[in-house]
Amino acid sequence: MNGNFSEERNVKMKIKQKFIFSLYFLFFILISLSFASAMANPAAVYCRESGYTYEIKTDSAGEYGVCVFTDETSCDDWAFYEGKCGEAFAKKIDISEKLQGAKLARESSSGLKLFSSAESSLNDFDLPPAEFDWRNYSSNNWMTSVKDQASCGSCWAFSALGAVESAYNIYNNDSTIDLDLSEQELVSCCFNSSVCPLSAKCEGGQPDESLNYTKYNGTTDESCFAYTHTNDSCGNRCADAANRTYTINDWGWIVNTTSAMKQALIDYGPLSVGVYWNGTAFDNSSDENHAVVLVGYNDSSSEWIIKNSWGTGWGDNGYGTISYGFIEIYDYILAIDGTETKPNVTLVTPVANANLSSQSVTFNCSASDSDGIHGLKNITLYCNFTGTWLANETKEISGTNNFTAFAKNLSDGVYIWNCMAYDARDLQDWADANRTLKIDSSALVITINSPANTSYNNSTQLVNISANDSGCGVNMTWYDWNGTNATYSSPENITFAEGNNTLIAYANDSAGNENSTNVTFTIDTTIANISVISPTNITYLTHLIWINATATENISNWIINYNGTNASLTINTTRNIESGSFNLKLYANDTAGNIGLNNSTWFTVAAPTTTLNLPANNSNSTSSSVTFNCSVNDSAELMNVTLYGNFTGTWVANESKNLTGNSNSTTFTKTLSDKKYVWNCLAYNNESGYDW
Known part of the structure; x- marks a missing residue:
């Protein structure tokens, strides 16, 4: 089987449903006089029957047993059983009579027969691969840890629940769920149930009855009712056991052909099967007396791979192999057809890759109990709001469908979020994918580079607008000119009307922030008269x-x-x-x-040109006798020149001299007292033109 497990399993399940549902009915109850299966862990029985104490230990691989001797030393149970360690280093007693399990009986055919003999040709299915192992499918181990049933004849419970625990992983497409269900509940409580007529507690039971009990009553977890490998009272379950049960949708018989078993193993997950243990190995020399979990196969060695319930000290860390034919002969093969599934979680809002302008954000998640059996328990918002991915807020919920809102105030930035929901059985799941959102509450910076706030003598002007946003980036820029909107992409020439014009530029970002600016300018193409x-x-x-x-x-x-x-x-x-x-x-x-x-x-x-020569402007004289000299030039005939001054304290004409010709230099000599004086010369020509 190649590809994604959940997709491939769903495709094959749809194919099988063509005939599965047509066979879905209850068969009449068959009454069997056979005893139920009661094979205990031989090593545990040997330790106990030898007068020592048997203890179950746990490590990373699962459970294993040790035999504790009278001197308080101990030895691995199977090493002691095989005479490799312990007080005697050899077997002193024969426990073969203590290990006489009985034939597994199909006392109830209430399970759906998933493959009829006519279907064993597998015409509706892909051929299975040459080898398969649920311990290493898609690089994941879908099996739960190995357990030790000890000296209690409860293999029937361990076989059934071993398959159920793996089914929970497989049907939820999550190899890490790893439920630890209570075999003690089946030992102690199935006995009193109408669906377990052959149950005899530690003296034996039936895997099919265990599956019926799990289907109709549900089985609680190990921490609610821990395994004591005794006929403990059902009343010793935890107080809230009724709220901590796990169920299956259905189970069914698999026809006893190698090909059908392979296909069922792939399509439905590990199978609960009956086998025969002869005291040292599995063979087919007698009726089945033990129940194990079938987890894989290997065509090259023609062997099935099984998970036993005799601790990790047995076989290969609790796993072993059985030759093809040694299981098929007993026709006791059961498959799990569906379990409770994890909640369905959907992220509603904000949408994926949302850009938001508000720092106030409401996260909405919906959750549903997909199988509608036990209801929802809580939902948690996970995020990196603080810079680290962690649970932010949890809300208690109930019912089978729920819509939950989480209101948060966040700073501008990029965030990742998701929601995880738990149902009442603590099955949990995320939404399909994390979502990203960006918060950008900052305003855009928008500038009109041209036209400027001035006057232009050309009606065609370049419109050049720039917009910048440090957050989400600019989404769109546009402008409005005298009531006309236009999208802006690059500088462009626009012809404006004569007179005053107002240009308004707008820009927004993908978060919804918007900003604007404007400029008023004048178009004036009229030349002045x-x-x-x-x-x-x-x-x-x-x-x-x-x-x-x-x-x-x-x-x-x-x-x-x-x-x-x-x-x-x-x-x-x-x-x-x-x-x-x-x-x-x-x-x-x-x-x-x-x-x-x-x-x-x-x-x-037409005026003469008069020039003051002496004295120089702002000059100082030590003599009271001062000579004033003016020169006059004109194209016309000169007439006179007059010296003006404030020599007497008043600005008046002081002396005039007649002139002839077109050029003349005239001197005026004056005796003046010490003082600062102002002077000039006024000349006339014969056309009445004058000049100072």
């Missing part, structure tokens, strides 16, 4: 010209050009312009960068 107020198209008789103009736009910068050179201009101010004729050009930049230009404006400046 300029109207020149001054100068006008006339001749100016002074160099100080008033420059003034108006524009139809908000102007951020004025530029003047009248002599071939651009220069910055403060509007509505005077400017000293040399004599000559000029074409005035005024440029005006508005806030959007549009440049306006006035219509041509011609004007003339």
Whole structure:
């Protein structure tokens, strides 16, 4: 059998159900006069009958017996039985009569016959492999530990429950469940049950009756009713035994052919079988007198592999082999058809790989008692909320179906979680897989790189938006322009309307966090119209010209050009312009960068040019006699020049001199007292042009 056990078993179970359910009925009860099986552990019987004390010990492999002698020394039970150690080192007594187990009888055919003789050809099944062993299937050991029945003839109970314990592992697809069921309950309580008419406690019993008892009454665990290898009272079970029982769905007979037994072993798990022990080995020389668990086979040696109940000192750590045919001959082969199963656990919310924006999280798990027999006990939320995987909170639950919520406040981060549920029999299971969630409550950082909060003279502008999120990462970015939404993926050119525009950028992450920012900007493609107020198209008789103009736009910068050179201009101010004729050009930049230009404006400046030569500005003189010298130049005929000063304390013309020609240097000599004085010269030409 290859592949996953649970899947393969389920497929084969479905195939078998075609005919299993058609045979599912109760056969009439057969009455047998045969005694029940009562083979005890020969080594334990030998120790006891030799007058010594038999004790059961436990180690990692399971239970084993020791024989304690009168001198308080001890010896392994089977080593003593075989004469290898102990007080005598040899057998003193014959216990063969004490080991006379009786033939196992099919006293009840109430079990489902899983394979009829017509089905033994296995036409509906894959051929089994050449070897198989439940101790090493899919690299797991599906068997429970070896036990020691001691001197009590209870092999029937150990055989039945050995198969049941393994069935719990197999049907739950979990090799670690490893129930330890109470054989003492079968010994002590099956005797009084209507389903165990042949039970005689330590004097013998039937595996099929044990399985009926487990099916209808349930069998408790070892810690509730520990094995005493005596005919202990059933009343000595623990007080809550009724709430600690384990049941099986059904059991059935397997036809006694080697091929059918192999297939049943694979499909149903270890089998409870009858065998014959001749005192030293298993053979087929007489009626079966012992019951064991069939766990595997090996075609190369033509042997069955069995688990005995005589402790780990017997055979190979409690296991042994029996030749093919030595079990089939007795036609006493039983299989377990289903057990109670672990709870079904489902993680509801948050969904797998959830991204959440809230640090307040509710974890929802549902659980159901899949077989609906005993109900649920509790459910636990497991997680790594603290950095370590551990149980976080447990809630008591009941019934066969439950929905449980765990409310938690968590920091931003990535977390793993799952839920584990227990039923009333302490069978437990997880949900199929852990889930991961991420909490990201931090806001995104979103930036509009362009356009900026300014004016543009081009209606087509690049929209460039960046968004960053340190948590879950950006999920989507979009923008809104004047009521129009658009998804943003990369920078793009957008044509905007003339005037003011508002662009709003949005972004969200996969956790649901959202943020936005906006920018307002102006589209202004209109060029300013300029109207020149001054100068006008006339001749100016002074160099100080008033420059003034108006524009139809908000102007951020004025530029003047009248002599071939651009220069910055403060509007509505005077400017000293040399004599000559000029074409005035005024440029005006508005806030959007549009440049306006006035219509041509011609004007003339016809004024002399006056220069103060002596004394130098801010000069100091030690003489009271001061010579003032002015030079005047003009393209027109000069007329006069006048010295102005505050020599008398008042700013007045002090002296005038007539001039001729186009260039002149005039001197004025004055006697002045000690004082600081201000002076200038005013010259006129014959066209009334003047200049200081």
